[in-house]
Amino acid sequence: MKTSDFYFDLPQELIAQDPLEDRSSSRLLVLNKDTGAIEHHIFKEITDYLNPGDCLVINDTKVIPARLYGNKIGTDAKIELLLLKRKENDIWETLVKPGKKAKPGSKISFGGGLLTGEVLDVVEEGNRLIRFTYNGIFEEILDVLGQMPLPPYITHQLKDKNRYQTVYAKHDGSAAAPTAGLHFTPELLAILKEKGVKIAHVTLHVGLGTFRPVKVEDVTQHHMHSEFYSIEESQAKLINDTKAAGGRIISVGTTSCRTLESASGENGIVKAGSGWTDIFIYPGYRFKVLDCLITNFHLPESTLLMLVSALAGKEHILNAYETAVQERYRFFSFGDAMLITS
Template sequence: MNVNDYFYELPEELIAQVPLKTRSDSKLLVLNKLNGEIKHKKFTDIIDYLHKGDVLVVNDTSVIPARLYGVKEETKALIEVLLLSQIEGDVWEALVKKAKKIKVGTIISFGEGVLKAKCTKVLNDGLRHFEMIYKGVFYEVLGSLGEMPLPPYIHEKLEDQNRYQTVYNRVKGSAAAPTAGLHFTKDLLKKIEDKGVILTSVTLHVGLGTFRPVQVEKIEDHEMHSEFYMMSKKTADILNDAKQENRRIIAVGTTSLRTLETIMTEQKTFKEISAFSQIFIYPGYEFKAIDALITNFHLPKSTLLMLVSALSSKEIIFNAYKEAIKNNYRFFSFGDSMFISNE
């Protein structure tokens, strides 16, 4: 399969630059993945498509202020660093602009030395490992120096940083938000639970694997970057019960989906686990864990567009995107939503 087959034209004005005033005011495109039938709804209508006994799985990761601007100690050259994932202890993997300047032993200083990063390993594609040197609590230091790492297609300033977090964010560690969850309010989640839908969570810290562009011509040649995930025993038990009783498992976002599919593929059952996922889902993949997906609209030629195409078909998904464009849906991180199921 060729990556260019997953290109589509999107008017620039449909790329959402800011979140809506109210999270759940976004549009919802309801798609039958089997026959391609489309319904145009509001996101609050999602409750009508969820049934008693369904399990709704969210990603409770929390976005950290992962973008740092510092100077190389030797030369005072300006360096931008995006923290991607915690490797172990104070060692982090990061994406560096002007990466050629950063070699093993190079020290970058942030906030006049309040935080320092010493390069311990050089990887390809601008990636480096850094040992973080600081006093006190790391996330407090990071909170005083870092910026929320908004995607490059968002050019407007985010007035309220909490709008790039889900209302159920809990576990610090993401370099990007699991954006399908941004539409939920606490009130809407309560109404969903009151209907008899079971809400549970997994954790996947969103890193380069989720948003790294595909730079090869053949899709099969693309290698996903690994991302850390966790599942609790409580969640595993809830999901195994649902499977046994043939109740639907609905993933909120592609990160939740990838976590569930990774565990089911590798373990053959849901279980308490923490590990790293490199799963790459594209058409031809046989889903083992989930039945339906709540998701946003994804970038052309992205791994996420390939993933949703695998859940239905490329033709049905591209037709849905065409309808969304025709109806002025807002796209990408702060954009509108889509519910893909077999109903």
């Protein structure tokens, strides 16, 4: 299976640069994974496709303002830093630009010394381990100094940083938003609950590995970065009880999907607990838990496109994407949504 098998032509102007004012007014392409049939809707009409007794699984991770701009102590050189994952209390794995100015032993000052980072080591992919020193609470300092780590294809400045959070974001830790969840409003979630749709929470802190380009031609040789996930006992029970009763498990986003598939055995039973996952889902994968998926439109040749192709079949997905381009759907993080159902 080749990476180039997952290429499609995407006009630049279809990459959404700004979120819509009303989250739930984005468009929704509904794809039947069995037949390949396509329907066009508005996202809030997703209520017509979810049934009483189904379970919607949402990722309640919260994006931290993980992009920091500082100066190297001694030379005053400008340095940009992106927090990727917390290794210990004040030690983070980070992406540093320019990396050549961040050798082990280098110190970087942020906010005029409000926060200081010392480079400890160079790790996988040239990332840096950095120990931070500060007075006060790290998260509060980050709120003051940090910027939301928008993907590189979004060139507009975000006016309201809450628009890069889901309305149910709770647990700090992500370097990127679980973007399929951006379409939900509190009102829409309330309508679904009233209808009898259960809502289960899982947590997966999204790292940049999800978006890392596939640089090998043989898909099976690509390695995913690990990401931390957690599922509480009550939420695992809610998901397992739904399946046992014949309800469908509908994952909101590829991150919720990867969490469920990582936390379950071959019998499809989801186990409570926490850990690290580097699961890579591509065509040929047999889903153990998931029935349906709500997702955005992904980059050509990306691991996310491979995941949705594993669920609905590559031909159905590429045909749906071709249709989305023709119909001028908005792509990527702030774009429109797709429901893969049966």
